[in-house]
Amino acid sequence: MSEIKTKCLIIGSGPAGYTAALYTSRANIGPLLYEGHQPGGQLTITTEVENFPGYPEGTTGTQLMDDIRRQAIRFGADVRQGLITKIDLSKRPFTALTDGGDTIEADSVIISTGASAKFLGLPDEKKYMGLGVSACATCDGFFYRRKRVAVVGGGDTACEEALYLSNIAAEVFMIVRKDYLRASKVMQQRVLDKPNITVLFNTNTVGLYGDEFLQGAHLVEEKGTEREQHFDLEIDGFFLAIGHKPNTDLLEGQIELDEAGYIVTRDHSTATNIPGVFAAGDVADPHYRQAITAAGSGCKAALDVERFLAL
Ligand code: NDP
16 A cells, blocks of 8 residues: 555546546656556447557457557556545545555546446346447447347437448347437437338337347337237347446546536536546547547647646
8 A cells, every 4th residue: 555646647548548648648747547447448348440540450449448558658657457446626636545545646637437338237238248239339330231230229329329320231220118219309300211220119128149149139019018019139239329327426526517427528628627637538528439539538638737737
C-alpha cells in the first residue's frame, strides 16, 4: 500500500483513456492510468475492427487497444491494472483509493470509464458472444453479409442498428417487446419503409440456440396472454440494442450527470462542472460511441488537462 501523487489520474482504459494517456505523457504530465475491470474496454469484446483509420487490413479490438496502450507507455504513462474503488472530487488535490489499497492524490482527473451495453440477462448471450451475439452493428455488421439477423429493442438505437444491418444482411428482424416502437417517428418510418426489415411486435426472446455458432432464437409472442405463442427464428446474428449504461456509479452525487447517468460536459470541451475533472469517451457520449470518436475525445481531454495545469 502506498501513497501516490500524480498530476493527472486517468480512470478507464478504452480508446479514450489510452489516448488521453498517450497525449498527457507526451506533454510530460506523467499520467497515471487505472485500467479497471476490462482492460481495453468494450472493444475487447468485439471481433475485428475494420473502421479505425490507419488499419487498411483491419485489426482486432484487443490488438488495437494493446497498440495504443503500448504507445502511451512508450512515452512514460504509468498504466496499472486495478480499479479505483473510491474517489473524492470535492476538493483539490482530488483523492482516490484503489482496490490494492493505494491512495492517490491527483491535480486533475480524466474519467473515461465507458459505458456498458445492456443485456437481456439470458445465459446464452454470454455463450454466443462474438459467435453471433453482438451489441454493436457498426462493429460487427459486416460479418453478416447476405445473412439473417435480429435486433432486439424498439428505440432509436435499435432502429439505427436495424437500418445499418438492412444494407448488409439479407433479412433483418426487430424483436420488440411492446406493440409499438419507442424510437422517433422519422426512424420508425425509415424502418417500416425498408422491405427487408420485419418488426416482430409483442415479442420477447427467451433463449438462443446453435452448435458452435448462433443458429437461432427462441421467441414468445404475446407472453402471458391467452394468445401466447412460442416459436423459433433462424438467425445468424443477434444484436442487442436495448440501451447502454454509462459506468458512472463511482461518481454518483459528486459530478453533474444527465438523466441517463452520462457525465455532462460543457463549452464544446471535455470539462465537467468540477474544475480539473474532465470526461472522455462513451461515459460522456450517448450518441456516437465509436472507437475513433472516443479516442478523439481522449485527445481533447488531455489537451484540456494540459491547459488546466498551466493556469
Ligand atoms: P431507449 O431506452 O430509447 O430504448 C430501449 C429499447 O429497448 C426500448 O424499445 C425498450 O423497450 C427496449 N428494451 C429495454 N429493455 C428491454 C428488455 N429487457 N427486453 C426487451 N426490450 C427491452 O434506448 P436507445 O439506446 O435506443 O436510445 C437511448 C437514447 O439515445 C434515446 O434518448 C434515443 O432517442 C437516443 N438516440 C438517438 C439517436 C438519434 O437521434 N439518431 C440514435 C440512438 C439513440 P420499451 O419501449 O418496451 O421500454
